Amino acid sequence: MTGRATALRSAIDLVQAPSRVRVAQSGPLPADVPLLLRVAARDEEALSHAEAASGRSRELIHAAAMFFVEQILLDPRSDSYRILGGDPSTPAPDLRRNMALLLRSLHPDIDPQGDSHAAAARIAQAWNNVKTPERRAAYDAHLAEASPRPGRLLARKRSRRRLPAPKRVAVARRPGLLLRALLFLFRRRRATDGA
Template sequence: MSDADALKTAIDLFYLPSQVRATRTRPLPKGTKLLLLIAAGDADAMRTAQDLSRRPSAAIHEAATFFIEQILLEHGADEYRTLGLDHTAPISELRAHMALLMKWLHPDISSDDRRSAMARQVIRAWKQINSPSSATRRSPSAGIETAASQHRITYFATPQRGTPYRVSSDGWRMRKPGWIRKLVIALARKSAVP
């Protein structure tokens, strides 16, 4: 059962948190919607999880929220992973996941600053996915990486020390445009000094 995959991963991760870093690099397990439903307080989802795992509801809820915080809402997650899906997911499913996350993170439920930051991350991810410029997501070749893009990812993943970077709207690291101006000014000053 696909729901059992995500639930098992969440419980294993909760009891062995040293695997968080490795889990962040793997594709998301099937059935993350069950974890979102549990975090949002859905009683039917909790009963299903109890039947699948034979664990108490408190442990299941803690494992689900831990998985969501550590894997979906980690700082470097892309907008699809933040919503618990991949690039091939239909917009209606992405919207449903966003709604479940916001139900769990809503400021009326908790005034925790961390949760407010996570709610902003979810809203930002939804806006990026739902924007008109995200039409490439719906194309058949979206999500297929070429050798050139893999090289570019590797190159920018390890910048030289002290090199200023910014992240563009599509998630790529780029040099700040001001570095050229600063270089020209420094060279002009150096040549002007007698």
């Protein structure tokens, strides 16, 4: 892979070191998220490209793409643009394409036992917020209203320091996917160690 950080590289790094998820959740999205969404949707051409670019197996690449979608894009703090793999400057046709890819990869029919119903609903709501110029303008105004003013941000940070940290349970939103990814990595490591 190239030296610059890509969505694919980020996804593989995150599935191999899940402790980095928190930092990635607050950082900007890589520019090539659409390729990763195509991988998550099992697009054959994208999988072939990702396999050649990374030198990793298709199973790992797909698991990493799904992990990125679930942990970064579908983070509870994500706004509609981020859920759709973009930002406020992303054109509507690109957001629509991303929405379609996300729904293809997370459709409830694919995993009826999982939490894909909730994910599909969040994706649909995100698209609904930005699908027309009028809705997008209203959503942008809502985001501007909701964003903290510089002075209030500092006060909010200070007040957080005084409060005890909430207890967090270290459970992935979709533990089955994380478990499959970890098992895949351990089997691969065991196979290379035994060889």
